[in-house]
Amino acid sequence: MQDLKPQIYGPTDGDAWWVLQDRIRILVSGEQSGGAYAVGVSEVPPGAGPPPHVHAAEDELFYLFEGQLLWTLADKQYQGVAGDTVYLPRGIPHTFRNNGNVPAKFLLIATPSGFERFVASVGVSCPSGGRLDPPPITPQAIQALMAGAPQAGIEILPDYQFGPMAELPRHRESLWVLGHHVLVKLTAEQTRGGFSVVEITSPPGAGIPPHRHSREDELFYVLEGDFTFDIEGVSYAAPAGTFVRIPRGVWHAPVNTGSGPGRMIDIHTPGGFEGFFRECGTPCTDISAGPPAADVDMDRMAAILAGHGMEIRVPRT
The missing domain is CATH 2.60.120.10 (Jelly Rolls)
Structure with missing residues (x-):
């Protein structure tokens, strides 16, 4: 259990x-x-x-x-x-x-x-x-x-x-996803279905709305900067070196609360969640150019989320 x-x-x-x-x-x-x-x-x-x-x-x-x-x-x-x-x-x-x-x-x-x-x-x-x-x-x-x-x-x-x-094989698929830079490192196909591994770089103040997964556990390791994790309504400081495990079904929301860019390893298990990043994101060819202008279609987003077994709390306007 x-x-x-x-x-x-x-x-x-x-x-x-x-x-x-x-x-x-x-x-x-x-x-x-x-x-x-x-x-x-x-x-x-x-x-x-x-x-x-x-x-x-x-x-x-x-x-x-x-x-x-x-x-x-x-x-x-x-x-x-x-x-x-x-x-x-x-x-x-x-x-x-x-x-x-x-x-x-x-x-x-x-x-x-x-x-x-x-x-x-x-x-x-x-x-x-x-x-x-x-x-x-x-x-x-x-x-x-x-x-x-x-x-x-x-x-x-x-x-x-x-x-x-x-030469060590390196998979580095670069995406912009909701204002965050996502570097795909390993996919379900490469891990016998076990894992999806990405690096996420977030600008100051950027976060992810509260959400939960029905299919995957999520593991974070903060590499650089300072994040705050809201987990089931409780806030936890997560400076560099912090490890966070979120079991499936648990509401959570990480936010970069530092003064500069923050970077995390983000692992979903079992694998397959790279499909969400690909559906929701756009290819990044030059990280120095910054993310594209936000233009979120909430109906499309809701369909993508449902297709990947997620719920999200975002006020509709």
């Missing part, structure tokens, strides 16, 4: 564990999502990363928002930079290493849930914020990882051979 309460976590909220030298902060557990997914934020110091491995039980979605990572996915290596989004179906050998000189930080979603229990079972509890001072890799830490991985359907591949470098 899914927990229908919204969740709001600040930059250092949530339980965290060291898994070798990666710090993983869990934000959503399987108990909260009804087993559909788990969400965490992973911080990787320079030179660190997990050993090559493969998951039998879950798919993974990564959004890198700080630093850089050298990904190994199947038989290729890819250089990842901030803003890159990777969807990795189960059964594909992979690893990553922070080959930069500053910590790398990414949002991780595993579906179905269960990965969060593995993290807690093999990791060492640690503070979730502050300076990133990884512990030394001890024989005990390696033993815990090797013993816990098979129980979680994870196979460690110590003899894995790394492949050649290749």
Whole structure:
């Protein structure tokens, strides 16, 4: 049974564990999502990363928002930079290493849930914020990882051979949607129906009217600026680093209350919501030109909303 309460976590909220030298902060557990997914934020110091491995039980979605990572996915290596989004179906050998000189930080979603229990079972509890001072890799830490991985359907591949470098596929469809810039990063087609992933950039004062989804949960991570979320009539401050989970059926309305542009990751699960952005928006060829003049046909908008399982509260004039 899914927990229908919204969740709001600040930059250092949530339980965290060291898994070798990666710090993983869990934000959503399987108990909260009804087993559909788990969400965490992973911080990787320079030179660190997990050993090559493969998951039998879950798919993974990564959004890198700080630093850089050298990904190994199947038989290729890819250089990842901030803003890159990777969807990795189960059964594909992979690893990553922070080959930069500053910590790398990414949002991780595993579906179905269960990965969060593995993290807690093999990791060492640690503070979730502050300076990133990884512990030394001890024989005990390696033993815990090797013993816990098979129980979680994870196979460690110590003899894995790394492949050649290749260009990371990047999907960047640029749209104007109701005055906001929307950059489509992953679609339902690319995630086996699991997710739609976009970046939303909002000008100061811009917001989205109160609305709710009947089909999808919605996950936000504030990258830049200051937002306020109205959730079921209660306002919550959401500065950079805030994570917000909105279960389906919950009324919500984010507004950029900062003095400059604000930017968020916006994820819908299951996927398909990119169709709404495409129907409601217009292609953006030059973000510096600003959004087109607003000309909203509320009857057309109501039909689009209904077609995507949404309700919205907008006064009609």
